[in-house]
Amino acid sequence: AQTVTQSQPEMSVQEAETVTLSCTYDTSESNYYLFWYKQPPSRQMILVIRQEAYKQQNATENRFSVNFQKAAKSFSLKISDSQLGDTAMYFCAFSTPAGGTSYGKLTFGQGTILTVHP
Amino acid sequence: DAGVIQSPRHEVTEMGQEVTLRCKPISGHNSLFWYRQTMMRGLELLIYFNNNVPIDDSGMPEDRFSAKMPNASFSTLKIQPSEPRDSAVYFCASSSRTGGEKLFFGSGTQLSVL
Numbered sequence: 001a002q003t004v005t006q007s008q009p010e011m012s013v014q015e016a017e018t019v020t021l022s023c024t025y026d027t028s029e030s031n032y033y034l035f036w037y038k039q040p041p042s043r044q045m046i047l048v049i050r051q052e053a054y055k056q057q058n059a060t061e062n063r064f065s066v067n068f069q070k071a072a073k074s075f076s077l078k079i080s081d082s083q084l085g086d087t088a089m090y091f092c093a094f095s096t097p098a099g100g101t102s103y104g105k106l107t108f109g110q111g112t113i114l115t116v117h118p
Numbered sequence: 119d120a121g122v123i124q125s126p127r128h129e130v131t132e133m134g135q136e137v138t139l140r141c142k143p144i145s146g147h148n149s150l151f152w153y154r155q156t157m158m159r160g161l162e163l164l165i166y167f168n169n170n171v172p173i174d175d176s177g178m179p180e181d182r183f184s185a186k187m188p189n190a191s192f193s194t195l196k197i198q199p200s201e202p203r204d205s206a207v208y209f210c211a212s213s214s215r216t217g218g219e220k221l222f223f224g225s226g227t228q229l230s231v232l
Contacts, residue, residue, distance in 0.1 A: 091161065108161040
């Protein structure tokens, strides 16, 4: 079974600064996807960024980037130039093909509450 | 596109009552997922459908829970009878085969069973 661990229950950062959220996972699969989802107080789950395990290049989406270390099974999220709107719960998630029918069986970490202070 | 639409947004009911949660996936998506979020257990997959067929329901906690997908544009999650420990946020999500790894979530239903 796959597991996803987020060791930081809460983090805080000053506006405009950079923060890194940690995530580790455990799997015996070689083909998988990793994701970071954001859940603001509105409750909506929003996909922030995703990484294919077979790609060595780290994914980047504007101010969001990941540090993917496959051998260490580590997948951290870096948020640059933090904004007040980044305040949310952040979930790391893992997905593998389910019999080839779907990648959507996400296993989530417990989440990290990020607060951005003005 | 309006995204994944869930209703109701909030549901308050009494123990023993039947509860039905509804979901309309994004048009063209062929996979649909029901997740439950609680403080204690985090986000858990309950069941998922592919082309309207249930593929894996191993996450459904008890026989009190049932899910259906009568057509490509509608799914229900029913709890009968409901219990206070069912109180949670229930999310519906959908994805397509062509971009299968991207899951799009609805706004969730906050269920409170008194």
